[in-house]
Amino acid sequence: MTSAELEIPEATGRSEIKVSVADDAHRKLRTKILQGEILPGHKLKFEILQQEMSVSASSLREALTRLVSDGFVTSEPRRGFSVAPVSIEELKDISRLRTILEPLALRDAIEHGDDAWEAQILATYHRFSKIDSLQGDAPGIRDEQWSHWHQAFHEALVAACPSKKTMQFRAVLFEQSERYRAISAARRKQSRKKSDEHRNLMEAVLSHDADQAEKLMVKHIELTSNSLIEILQAAQVQEQKAV
Amino acid sequence: MTSAELEIPEATGRSEIKVSVADDAHRKLRTKILQGEILPGHKLKFEILQQEMSVSASSLREALTRLVSDGFVTSEPRRGFSVAPVSIEELKDISRLRTILEPLALRDAIEHGDDAWEAQILATYHRFSKIDSLQGDAPGIRDEQWSHWHQAFHEALVAACPSKKTMQFRAVLFEQSERYRAISAARRKQSRKKSDEHRNLMEAVLSHDADQAEKLMVKHIELTSNSLIEILQAAQVQEQKAV
DNA sequence: ATCAATATTTTTTTCGAAAATTTTGACAAC
DNA sequence: GTTGTCAAAATTTTCGAAAAAAATATTGAT
Numbered sequence: 001m002t003s004a005e006l007e008i009p010e011a012t013g014r015s016e017i018k019v020s021v022a023d024d025a026h027r028k029l030r031t032k033i034l035q036g037e038i039l040p041g042h043k044l045k046f047e048i049l050q051q052e053m054s055v056s057a058s059s060l061r062e063a064l065t066r067l068v069s070d071g072f073v074t075s076e077p078r079r080g081f082s083v084a085p086v087s088i089e090e091l092k093d094i095s096r097l098r099t100i101l102e103p104l105a106l107r108d109a110i111e112h113g114d115d116a117w118e119a120q121i122l123a124t125y126h127r128f129s130k131i132d133s134l135q136g137d138a139p140g141i142r143d144e145q146w147s148h149w150h151q152a153f154h155e156a157l158v159a160a161c162p163s164k165k166t167m168q169f170r171a172v173l174f175e176q177s178e179r180y181r182a183i184s185a186a187r188r189k190q191s192r193k194k195s196d197e198h199r200n201l202m203e204a205v206l207s208h209d210a211d212q213a214e215k216l217m218v219k220h221i222e223l224t225s226n227s228l229i230e231i232l233q234a235a236q237v238q239e240q241k242a243v
Numbered sequence: 244m245t246s247a248e249l250e251i252p253e254a255t256g257r258s259e260i261k262v263s264v265a266d267d268a269h270r271k272l273r274t275k276i277l278q279g280e281i282l283p284g285h286k287l288k289f290e291i292l293q294q295e296m297s298v299s300a301s302s303l304r305e306a307l308t309r310l311v312s313d314g315f316v317t318s319e320p321r322r323g324f325s326v327a328p329v330s331i332e333e334l335k336d337i338s339r340l341r342t343i344l345e346p347l348a349l350r351d352a353i354e355h356g357d358d359a360w361e362a363q364i365l366a367t368y369h370r371f372s373k374i375d376s377l378q379g380d381a382p383g384i385r386d387e388q389w390s391h392w393h394q395a396f397h398e399a400l401v402a403a404c405p406s407k408k409t410m411q412f413r414a415v416l417f418e419q420s421e422r423y424r425a426i427s428a429a430r431r432k433q434s435r436k437k438s439d440e441h442r443n444l445m446e447a448v449l450s451h452d453a454d455q456a457e458k459l460m461v462k463h464i465e466l467t468s469n470s471l472i473e474i475l476q477a478a479q480v481q482e483q484k485a486v
Numbered sequence: 487a488t489c490a491a492t493a494t495t496t497t498t499t500t501c502g503a504a505a506a507t508t509t510t511g512a513c514a515a516c
Numbered sequence: 517g518t519t520g521t522c523a524a525a526a527t528t529t530t531c532g533a534a535a536a537a538a539a540t541a542t543t544g545a546t
Contacts, residue, residue: 019320021530022308046498056531058301065265065305069312077262078537080498097408104343164333165340169412264500289528299501321507323528
């Protein structure tokens with residue numbers, strides 16, 4: 001509950017906490033897939049990845065099987081691993097479940113949240129809105145920062161929800177959506193303006209208006225989802241033309 | 244969709260399909276933990292497990308990290324793995340979320356289900372009720388069978404739900420509950436009679452009465468949960484006396 | 487030229503041992 | 517009696533190479 005939770009974990013030196021090599025590989029790959037740096041369907045070959053992150057085959061395998069559990073990678077037994085495919089159907093599924101679980105967590109948070117929770121929401125919103133209002137500098141870095149604080153803001157909103165499982169599932173779905181956003185971001189012309197959505201959402205939450213907060217959250221998820229679906233549909237048409 | 248799905252996977256020889264060694268170890272351990280054969284908090288040592296299932300350290304580690312993802316095992320980096328602890332708080336959390344997700348899946352299933360779906364429900368109920376009405380023979384084996392067909396029946400009820408993620412999450416929660424049930428089963432004097440609950444549930448589903456089905460499902464989850472909580476509470480009191 | 491059979495190469499999977507780390511136990515000092 | 521230090525033992529983690537399997541190339545017969 002300290003301010004340490006606000007720091008970017010990647011930025012602060014990773015030298016203090018010693019975790020397993022496989023854990024490291026898992027996180028690195030996860031980030032790359034999440035940010036759309038490695039595209040859906042891409043074959044993940046041992047030799048290349050081993051060199052790239054200097055780990056042994058066994059540890060790499062451990063990392064890959066964990067990514068399968070995460071839903072970011074698929075495995076064909078004895079034929080290796082690939083980045084999980086994306087589909088409009090799956091995105092719709094993810095989004096629909098998000099419209100159930102996010103409001104559930106949000107209502108819990110509003111009910112149980114204390115002053116520290118409210119302060120954290122304000123703080124993360126501040127950081128997020130600064131980046132959100134910025135015009136595109138170096139697009140790659142900006143998107144990474146935007147994504148980080150966007151996630152932090154949404155996390156802060158529901159942080160006071162006492163249900164571990166709800167929090168866990170909503171986090172899984174959030175990250176899945178985030179991959180779709182990152183993949184689409186590479187293809188989009190201009191991003192949807194949603195600064196208002198986030199501010200309104202924050203205000204509803206901070207005024208403990210659960211009904212309004214739920215309404216805005218559902219709307220936010222649906223608008224985002226529809227926007228991504230459009231981009232993916234356009235991309236599919238492009239692919240079909242190419243064939 | 245064939246009748247093959249009704250077979251007990253463990254019973255039919257495992258010789259045909261060749262999966263990875265780690266996968267095998269993962270499933271074996273998973274089953275043991277799920278059935279309460281290895282108790283919460285128990286340290287999972289490499290040497291012993293390696294011997295027990297004749298597998299190398301790396302493959303075993305892969306299996307264990309997957310069990311961590313599954314939520315059945317916890318890991319303290321560089322201090323090994325243990326069977327995840329249980330708590331009344333967690334059981335309540337799991338059950339509450341089940342009262343959200345099971346009805347969600349059930350409504351979807353009722354809306355989308357076809358004749359094959361209905362037939363499957365009838366078939367699994369038949370198998371389940373036979374075992375359920377039986378008086379305890381060899382308790383260990385009976386419980387295993389009961390658990391298998393109980394799970395198969397609940398799975399069949401929602402099988403027609405088209406949402407992959409909903410199905411995935413509800414399956415995770417079902418298995419988590421099942422571990423609590425198995426652990427409690429070892430301590431209980433006599434099990435709660437719930438044959439009626441299952442039959443009524445089936446009848447509501449087959450008559451496409453979504454509201455009634457939802458009501459019965461929620462009730463079923465809550466009654467089961469409360470019954471398990473009681474047993475766990477009694478066990479806790481016992482432990483405190485012992486100290 | 488086509489196909490099947492076989493050899494070669496590439497890639498994944500598994501192991502067993504070495505390295506790193508934590509735990510235990512003995513002994514000494516306060 | 518407690519605390520601290522150090523070596524020994526136990527345990528986990530990691531690697532690199534061997535084994536197994538799959539993909540690809542080659543050959544030879546029709």
